[in-house]
Amino acid sequence: MRKVLQTILIPALCMLPALSFAQNGKVRLSNESKLSINGKSNVNDFRCESEHELQQDSLDFDYHFSADTITVDGVSLFLEISEFDCGKKAINRDFRSTLNYKEHPFIKITLNELILENEENPVPKAANVTITIAGVERNYEVPLNAFSSSEEGVLVGGNKTLYMTDFGLTPPSPLFGLVQVSDELDIVFDLIVRFEP
16 A cells, blocks of 8 residues: 655744755654544534554655745655545545545645744744645645644644535535535644654
8 A cells, every 4th residue: 555655844844944045854754643634514524534654754855945935845745545534434435436536546735835924933824735636736825723843843733624626526415415515625634743863
């Protein structure tokens, strides 16, 4: 089974030297990290949690500071759709079918840029990312709502609401249309990143 190749490293960059030319760093994602995709219908809400084996090898990446942003290169997360657990077999089936997982088995999230509070306080307040679902790419600014750091690493949390129709997908309506699933999907994450020497 294909493993996660690379991962979102939103906060780690902010602990590295703020130089005006290209730099590189090395980090590792902790298995304590969490990511879920949440949705709702006219019957109930559902939560599909990622059960991926997170990347064990350290990840090298390049970054470049410019005023109140950090441009990042080579940082992507590949999430295998079949490795999400929504709690019930029927919801798992509908989730995978709706995202067209047989033709496009992965959700890809690429970090392009970090937006900082300001140049003097290089703490990220948002991230510009590209999300690819069912072969369709969309760019988003994702607000970050949690951030803490230590000598060992950092924790960052956030969430972003997407719409299935933005990716050419039709929300499912199981049981002959009696259940109507909302177009909205909320991606929620709490990532723990460890620094590597």
